[in-house]
Amino acid sequence: MILKIAFRNILRNGRRSVMTLLAIAVSGIAIVLFGEFIAFVRVSLETNAVENVGHLTVFKRGYFDYGAGNPGAFGIDDYQGVIRTIAQDPVIGPTLNVVTPTISLSGIAGNFAIDASKTFLGTGYVPRDREKLRRWDAHGVTGRRVLPDPGLSDEDESRGVVGVGLARVLGLCQALHIASCPPRPQPAVRTVSTSAGAPPSIALDPEAEPDARPRGPRLDLLAATASGAPNVMSLYVARAEPQGARELDENVVLMSFSLAQQLLYGRGEKKATAILLQLRRTEDLARVRARLGSLFAERHLDLEVRDFAEREPFYRQAVGMFGAIFLFISLIMGVIVLFTVVNTMGMSVAERTSEIGTVRAMGVRRGGVRRLFVVEGAMLGAFGATLGVLSGQLLAVLFNRTGATWTPPGQAAPVPLAVLTSGVNGLLVLGWVGLVVMATVAAVVPANRAARLQVVDALRHV
Amino acid sequence: MATQGAKGPVVRFENVGKVYDDEGLGVAAVKGVTFDIPRERFAMIVGPSGSGKTTLLNLIGCIDTPTTGRLEVCGEDVGALGDDALTDFRSRNIAFVFQGFNLLPVLTAYENVEYPLLLIGQSASERRGRTLAMLESVGLADQRDHRPNQLSGGQKQRVAVARALVKGPALVLADEPTANLDSRTGAELIALMRTVQAEHKASFVFSTHDPQLISHADDTFVIRDGALVSHSGEGGRP
Numbered sequence: 001m002i003l004k005i006a007f008r009n010i011l012r013n014g015r016r017s018v019m020t021l022l023a024i025a026v027s028g029i030a031i032v033l034f035g036e037f038i039a040f041v042r043v044s045l046e047t048n049a050v051e052n053v054g055h056l057t058v059f060k061r062g063y064f065d066y067g068a069g070n071p072g073a074f075g076i077d078d079y080q081g082v083i084r085t086i087a088q089d090p091v092i093g094p095t096l097n098v099v100t101p102t103i104s105l106s107g108i109a110g111n112f113a114i115d116a117s118k119t120f121l122g123t124g125y126v127p128r129d130r131e132k133l134r135r136w137d138a139h140g141v142t143g144r145r146v147l148p149d150p151g152l153s154d155e156d157e158s159r160g161v162v163g164v165g166l167a168r169v170l171g172l173c174q175a176l177h178i179a180s181c182p183p184r185p186q187p188a189v190r191t192v193s194t195s196a197g198a199p200p201s202i203a204l205d206p207e208a209e210p211d212a213r214p215r216g217p218r219l220d221l222l223a224a225t226a227s228g229a230p231n232v233m234s235l236y237v238a239r240a241e242p243q244g245a246r247e248l249d250e251n252v253v254l255m256s257f258s259l260a261q262q263l264l265y266g267r268g269e270k271k272a273t274a275i276l277l278q279l280r281r282t283e284d285l286a287r288v289r290a291r292l293g294s295l296f297a298e299r300h301l302d303l304e305v306r307d308f309a310e311r312e313p314f315y316r317q318a319v320g321m322f323g324a325i326f327l328f329i330s331l332i333m334g335v336i337v338l339f340t341v342v343n344t345m346g347m348s349v350a351e352r353t354s355e356i357g358t359v360r361a362m363g364v365r366r367g368g369v370r371r372l373f374v375v376e377g378a379m380l381g382a383f384g385a386t387l388g389v390l391s392g393q394l395l396a397v398l399f400n401r402t403g404a405t406w407t408p409p410g411q412a413a414p415v416p417l418a419v420l421t422s423g424v425n426g427l428l429v430l431g432w433v434g435l436v437v438m439a440t441v442a443a444v445v446p447a448n449r450a451a452r453l454q455v456v457d458a459l460r461h462v
Numbered sequence: 463m464a465t466q467g468a469k470g471p472v473v474r475f476e477n478v479g480k481v482y483d484d485e486g487l488g489v490a491a492v493k494g495v496t497f498d499i500p501r502e503r504f505a506m507i508v509g510p511s512g513s514g515k516t517t518l519l520n521l522i523g524c525i526d527t528p529t530t531g532r533l534e535v536c537g538e539d540v541g542a543l544g545d546d547a548l549t550d551f552r553s554r555n556i557a558f559v560f561q562g563f564n565l566l567p568v569l570t571a572y573e574n575v576e577y578p579l580l581l582i583g584q585s586a587s588e589r590r591g592r593t594l595a596m597l598e599s600v601g602l603a604d605q606r607d608h609r610p611n612q613l614s615g616g617q618k619q620r621v622a623v624a625r626a627l628v629k630g631p632a633l634v635l636a637d638e639p640t641a642n643l644d645s646r647t648g649a650e651l652i653a654l655m656r657t658v659q660a661e662h663k664a665s666f667v668f669s670t671h672d673p674q675l676i677s678h679a680d681d682t683f684v685i686r687d688g689a690l691v692s693h694s695g696e697g698g699r700p
Contacts, residue, residue: 001573001577001579004569004573005566005568005569008569009568012567012568135479270522354562354564355564355566355567357525357564358558358560358564358566359527359548359566359577360525361523361552361558362552362553362557362577362578362581363549363550363552363553363578363581363582364549364553365545365546365553365582366545366546366549367546367547367551455525455526456520456525457527459525459560459564
C-alpha cells in the first residue's frame with residue numbers, strides 16, 4: 001500500500017514531478033556520458049601505453065631507478081633464456097600476446113651533411129614484435145585505423161624512425177616530406193667540417209657490401225658501449241613520427257633491436273635492457289606479475305617487474321585527473337538532485353499536511369509518515385535515474401556514430417572521440433544507485449518535518 | 463468488534479485541563495473538567511464556537527494530550543502512553559469521522575475503507591471481506607473504485623463513516639460530521655450512523671451544534687468556556 005500511495009502521490013502533481021524527474025534524469029545523463037567518456041579516455045590511454053611498452057616490463061634489478069645513466073651495465077644476461085622461461089610457463093604462456101627484448105640507450109645523432117647533431121633517446125625493438133605490440137586493441141578503441149609504416153624492418157636492421165622534432169633539428173624535413181617544418185635559417189658563419197664529407201660509419205661488419213636499396217636519409221648515431229668505448233652506427237630514417245611531448249619529439253629514435261644491440265654492446269656480450277610482456281587481456285596483469293615474481297625467485301634471477309602505469313606515469317596522472325573531474329561533476333549533479341528533491345518533497349509535505357494529520361489520527365506512527373515520504377523520494381530518484389541512465393546510453397550510442405575525433409593530452413595525432421558504451425555496467429549501476437540514494441537522502445529532511453507534525457496542528461491545517 | 467468488554471465508561475475525565483501556549487500566553491481551552499461518557503451510546507458534546515468542544519474531542523481521540531488531570535479512554539490511562547503507544551492505541555480502539563471528510567485523495571473509496579485494516583495488520587482476504595461488507599452497508603458498493611473527487615459530499619461522508627467503522631473500534635469520534643452536508647444528507651448520515659452504531663455496538667462521541675444531530679443524542683454534555691455546564695442522559699459522574 002505504501003508503494004501505491006507513494007506512486008499515486010508522485011502522479012498527483014504531474015508537472016512538478018516531471019520537472020523533478022527531468023532534473024534527476026539530466027544529472028543521470030551527465031554522469032553516464034561523462035563517466036563513459038572518462039572510461040574511453042582511460043582505455044585509450046591504457047591501449048596507447050600497452051602498445052608502446054606492453055603490460056609488464058622485466059628489468060635487471062636496479063635498472064628502473066638507475067639504469068638510464070648506464071644502460072649497458074644493467075643488461076639482462078641470457079635474455080633469450082629468460083624469454084623462453086616466461087613463454088613456456090604454464091601460467092604466463094597462455095596469457096601472452098608478445099614477449100620481446102628491447103634495448104634503451106642514449107647518445108648523439110648527427111647529420112653531418114648539414115653539420116647538425118642532437119642528443120637522442122633510442123629504443124631498439126624486434127621489428128616484427130613491435131608490429132604485434134602496435135596492433136594490441138583489446139578494448140576496441142582504435143577501431144579499424146590504418147597503422148602507419150612501421151619504419152623498422154626485420155630484413156633491414158639499419159632502418160629506423162625518429163621524432164618529427166628530431167627530424168626537423170637534424171634537417172631531414174625535405175627528405176622525409178614533413179610539411180609542418182618552418183624554413184631552416186642559414187647560420188651566419190658556416191662551421192667548417194673536419195672532413196670532406198660524411199664520416200664513415202664504424203660498421204659492425206666492415207667487410208659488408210654497401211646496400212643499394214632505397215633507405216631514406218642517413219643519421220649517424222654515437223653512443224658509449226657497455227665497456228665505455230665510443231661506437232657509431234648508421235641509421236637510415238624511414239619516416240618521422242610525431243610524439244605527444246616536444247621534449248620527446250626532439251629526442252626519440254626507434255631502431256631495430258639488433259642495431260641497438262650493436263650500438264650498445266659493440267663486439268661484447270649481447271644483452272637486452274628490458275623484456276616486454278604484452279598480455280592478451282589487462283585483467284591478467286596482476287596474476288602474471290605475481291607469477292613472474294615467484295618464477296624469478298625460484299630461479300634466483302636478479303630481475304624486477306614493472307607495469308605500464310609505473311613506466312608511463314602520465315597514464316596514472318591523466319586517469320587520476322579525469323577521475324577527479326568526474327567526482328566533481330558527480331558531486332555537482334548530486335547537489336542539484338538533492339536540492340530539487342528537497343524542494344519537491346517540501347512542497348508535497350506542505351500541501352499534504354492535513355492528510356498527514358488524518359493518517360496519524362488513524363494510527364500511522366511518525367515512522368510510517370517518514371517512511372512514506374522517503375519512499376516517494378526514492379521512487380522519484382529511481383524513475384529519474386532510470387530515465388537518465390537509459391537516455392545517457394542512447395545519447396552515447398548516437399554520439400559514437402558522429403565519428404568525432406580529438407587529440408588527447410600526451411598524443412600527437414587525432415584519435416576517435418567516443419564514449420565507452422560496453423563494459424561500463426559498474427558505472428551505470430553506480431550512477432543509478434548514486435542518484436537514487438541522493439534522492440532518498442534528500443527526502444529525509446522533509447519526511448522528518450512531516451513526521452514531527454503534531455496531529456492536531458496538521459488536521460487544523462487548511 | 464467493539465474491543466472493550468469492560469463495564470466502566472468509555473471515557474473518563476478527572477479534572478482534565480488543557481492550556482495552549484499562544485505566543486507566550488497560556489490560553490485555557492479546557493478547565494479541569496470531570497465527567498464520564500458511557501459505553502455504546504450516542505454522546506454529544508455541544509456548545510458554541512470556541513467553547514472547547516473540539517479540544518475535548520481531540521483529547522478523547524488521543525491526538526492531543528491533557529495539560530493537567532487524568533484521562534481514561536477505553537479503560538486506558540492515555541496520559542501514561544508514549545507517542546508510538548498512543549498511536550497504536552488509536553489504531554486499535556478509536557476512529558474518526560472528520561467534518562471535511564479527510565479521505566485520502568489518491569485512494570479509491572475501497573482503498574480508503576481498507577486502509578485502517580492494513581494498519582492493524584489484517585490479512586488480505588479478511589480485509590477484502592470486511593471492506594466490501596462495510597461499503598455495502600453504507601450503500602457505496604457500486605462506487606468502490608471511485609476516487610474521492612468523483613464522489614458527492616454525502617458519499618464522501620459515507621465512505622468516511624465506513625472507514626471509521628470497518629475495524630470495529632470501541633470509540634468513534636465525529637467532529638461536526640454534518641457541517642458540510644445539506645440537511646437531507648445530514649439526516650441520512652445520522653440515520654446511517656445510528657444503524658451501524660446499533661449493529662457494531664460502538665460508542666459514538668460527537669462535537670456539534672447541529673440541532674438535528676443533537677436531537678438524536680443519548681447523552682449530551684454542554685461545554686462553555688472550557689467547562690462542563692450541564693449534561694443530560696446517563697453521563698456525568700456517578
